[in-house]
Amino acid sequence: ILCVPQKTIRPLCAIRGMHKSAVEVLERPAPEDTVTASFGQFISGVKPQHLSSVVLHRSKRMVLDSIGVGLLGSTTDVFELALQHCQHMYAPDDISSVYGRRGTKLSPTLAAFVNGVAAHSMDFDDTWHPATHPSGAVLPALLALSERMPGNKPSGLDFLLAFNVGIEIQGRLMRFSNEARNIPKKFHPPSVVGTMGSAAACACLLSLNASQCSHALAIAASLSGAPMANAATQSKPLHIGNASRLGLEAAQLASRGLEASPLVLDAVTGVAGFSAFYEDYMPQPLTSPNGETHTFLLEEQDMGFKRFPAHLGMHWVADAAAAVHKFIVGIESNTVSPAQIQDIMLRVPHSKYINRPFPESEHQARHSFQFNACTALLDGEVTVESFSPAALRRPELLSLLSRVSVEHPHDNPANFDRMYGEVEVTLVGGDVLKGRCDTFYGHWRNPLTNESLRKKFRNNAGVVLPPENVEGLIEAVEGLDELEDCTPLLSQLQ
């Protein structure tokens, strides 16, 4: 068979031409039938009216929580380091705001970077199922990009649409493998799907066409993937910072015409695309909204918000230990002291990177079943302050830590949808108290109330912003879908 591709100026047409005529020879799907193209089509074609009220509501909660967490995160060492790096390496490009730093601006990708670092700096940001931290990868990029857009800023609804596209793409990608359902072992999920989500969201905000949207995803795939070993270290927040920045970069490069693999999301034997990050990979095309309806994943699977800044798994043991604390305080005294405790048994899922008997840094402490259980046992709760240097070294805490042992029951899978946490405390007198948590308060099955979410936001944002801005942001986010221009959101972040 002779194939005669058209001689064209735009390489895209050459690819299409080749596919059309070479279909018989290569047995490849036509571009329109690929998973990759279906994603590009969705991102480009979805409209604000496709957002249901449930999705609007849930996503606004995510935006609020993410900003608050980012503002608080702007007080951390790792944030300061990342900011200095950007300012030393690059002149102050007076465009996009840095969370909580009045007058400090950076070029958009760098603002996305530092704000993303802030969002994840304390492990306080939202968590989804299958597991990732979706908002921190998407929101900073969108805020930075919005500030840079010349002339009129996007409307609140356009902003929310782009945000939801970024979340949706992450959710869809994670459903391409069974491996993604469990607590990860290899690649840190935000570094895999977060970059893709950021690219999708930015492509949407930039109104790229379907082909450019596909290329944005493909370019982003070459910027994805960081190993789990850096979780529980100071570098972990950079996974989200980089996801946000690099996704934005990918969209910008795509808008300038850079092209990449048109089959990046498809399963091609012998040549890995996005499949490189998973052992099992079964991609599905994304149906584009026809007419009025598209069911976003956020409608079917709500988000988890954290009540204290630690890995999600910690919330189960904290709630279980808090129940035991309450009981002890109720019957014996006003405080719990190590003298009363003989030993502590934790029944938790098996996951190496959150099993740390004696954490040595705040990063490790945020990833330690033992630390969080003992803190909640002593104090009745875990808070932001529980991870301060002084708190990490408390003698009462260290004393309790040495009495902890851990079991991994077979019925306790390493999966945020099905795990539980049990804390069994044997008192010196011989009494055995047991607390169990199947669903912590803040989990998607038991969501934080709006009041609780606002309270968390006020506590966080209030550390760096004046009260007018704090309340102004709450108002702007809660009314985001009605704002004709999202400037009120952008202007109060610092």
Add this chain to the structure above:
Amino acid sequence: MMLDTLGVGLIGTTTAVFNKAVQYSQCYKSEEKSSVWGKSSLTLPPPYAAFVNGIAVHSMDFDDTWHPATHPSGAVLPALLALAEAMPSQPSGLDLLLAFNVGLEVQGRLLRFSREACDIPKRFHPPSVVGVMGSAAASAKLLGLSPTQCTHALAIAASSAGAPLANTTTQTKPLHIGNAARRGLEAAQLAQMGLEGNPGILDMDCGFGVFYSDYNPTEMTQPSTSGFRWTLEDQGIAVKRFPAHLGMHWVVDAALAARAKLEGRVGNFDPSQIREVTLRVPPSKYINCPFPATEHQARHSFQFNACSALLDNNMMVGSFSEDQIGRPALKELLAKVKVESPEDNHPSFDKMYCEVAIETQQGQSYAARCDTFYGHWRKPLSHEDLLEKFRANASTVLSSEGVEGTIDAIGDLERNRDCASLGSYLKKTVQLNE
């Protein structure tokens, strides 16, 4: 290697992908400025200079290749030159050479941690895996970081490693090298500022091991001990003669030899007399492309390279232009190609071979086999041919002063007190206005 990399990078500044990357990078400004190769007055913040120059180096798939497979220099040299320019006091030529070799050595060691790395890749594009680690190591060396900081530079870089193979054969492939250079440099800078990652990053399966299905790391022998040898001493580099995937070099040499046999018997070469061309090549999906439509695909197509060599009796930079890809004579010949993957043809740059068998309409058969192409580490380019490649590449953008000055500066590098002169020659362009 440095000379070849510079030449390849200079010609690479004429490509579309390079131009897109420069336009993109110009939205960043900084007080520290590093040069863009082949541009007399364009500077960028150091990480972005590393980015665009790295892209230039890999833009045409013309850069060096090692075994186990990666393109080691393009990930390291752009980062080092960008960094050197921005340092308050310029490093000496010997410092630069040392840092460069550190960057190579680290890549070579990491590639030996898995058997998977020895074969033509299927999952992650190797420069994106080991290249960023090499860049981080080299940059850390040039910056004079402490051992702990160097370790953290590697850990931070690991979180920037790994791009999927599917983007090779596209316009994005060069960014794998550009990003390796840039992000390795960044990792070293962040480590210098005190950022920490996992100090066990190379030891753990969930660390650097995530990029391989079999992973067995071993400790590095220290240079002070008597057992130390640089990997580059025991394993040489392949330098390409034309800008295409390394595998193409075997099939081209075989095709040229087969054509010579036919011409020797028949007296001339007439493509219409060919009934069928059979290629016997190692199995590798991403370089098996029967009808490439873009230059990127053409550089990754056994079929295209064999036919192009048969028609032109040569392979050059210009062989991959849109006109050449679209010629009717080529397409006619492509339609006559059959590809086989014999079981004994292992997809490894150390072991593969290519055979080209031409069958004529008269039923005569002319076949040739290439086990080691000219330019492979087993049959390295002569110094004259290496210089000829450099001159041909560099003179597309540099004046003859720039071309010869660079050759001299590299030739004498270990004796240069500072490497600023090298940088200045890379900016002596043919036209001063761009």
